[in-house]
Amino acid sequence: GAVVSQHPSRVICKSGTSVKIECRSLDFQATTMFWYRQFPKQSLMLMATSNEGSKATYEQGVEKDKFLINHASLTLSTLTVTSAHPEDSSFYICSAIPQGSTEAFFGQGTRLTVV
Amino acid sequence: AQSVTQLDSQVPVFEEAPVELRCNYSSSVSVYLFWYVQYPNQGLQLLLKYLSGSTLVKGINGFEAEFNKSQTSFHLRKPSVHISDTAEYFCAVLRGSYIPTFGRGTSLIVHP
Numbered sequence: 001g002a003v004v005s006q007h008p009s010r011v012i013c014k015s016g017t018s019v020k021i022e023c024r025s026l027d028f029q030a031t032t033m034f035w036y037r038q039f040p041k042q043s044l045m046l047m048a049t050s051n052e053g054s055k056a057t058y059e060q061g062v063e064k065d066k067f068l069i070n071h072a073s074l075t076l077s078t079l080t081v082t083s084a085h086p087e088d089s090s091f092y093i094c095s096a097i098p099q100g101s102t103e104a105f106f107g108q109g110t111r112l113t114v115v
Numbered sequence: 116a117q118s119v120t121q122l123d124s125q126v127p128v129f130e131e132a133p134v135e136l137r138c139n140y141s142s143s144v145s146v147y148l149f150w151y152v153q154y155p156n157q158g159l160q161l162l163l164k165y166l167s168g169s170t171l172v173k174g175i176n177g178f179e180a181e182f183n184k185s186q187t188s189f190h191l192r193k194p195s196v197h198i199s200d201t202a203e204y205f206c207a208v209l210r211g212s213y214i215p216t217f218g219r220g221t222s223l224i225v226h227p
Contacts, residue, residue: 106158
């Protein structure tokens with residue numbers, strides 16, 4: 001199957017700093033990628049839909065200035081958590097659906113800890 | 116609107132016993148249904164999917180699921196579980212623009 005690579009897998013940062021998470025589709029092109037946030041023992045919450053070459057579509061309640069999404073190419077989307085605070089600590093997962101497919105492929109996730 | 120309900124937050128079972136993880140969906144249109152598995156601190160891996168055709172779908176690792184339109188269900192089953200099946204399982208439905216919507220997840224705990 002298709003592979004989605006997410007980096008880094010774990011990151012610890014100080015409160016007030018920014019963190020960038022990368023999501024790459026390794027063997028297919030993805031015009032659309034998705035960013036999810038997962039709290040412990042809970043489901044995945046869709047944060048935003050990342051569209052190549054245009055602005056991301058954010059779900060209600062997600063701060064677009066806080067969670068910056070850039071989808072500069074058909075194989076790369078980035079999520080930047082700006083001015084991170086401890087409450088931003090979470091597991092972030094990206095996914096992508098190859099063109100013409102209905103199956104979403106997921107990155108391995110990024111565990112963000114803000115101290 | 117489409118939503119997914121996983122009634123059981125946790126399902127404990129002994130090794131080699133059968134297991135069923137329940138999933139119900141609500142949708143006014145045709146749906147695509149999925150089951151994903153998540154191991155600790157990892158992303159999601161597709162177990163199986165229903166798009167159309169046969170209502171009994173077989174997936175990886177010996178799992179299968181049956182699409183029941185009249186009961187709006189898509190329950191996941193395995194006749195004999197292993198310790199390694201201990202993980203979080205998510206049922207999902209595709210909504211507009213092929214965005215997966217997930218249930219809250221069911222934690223399968225296999226005891227020796």
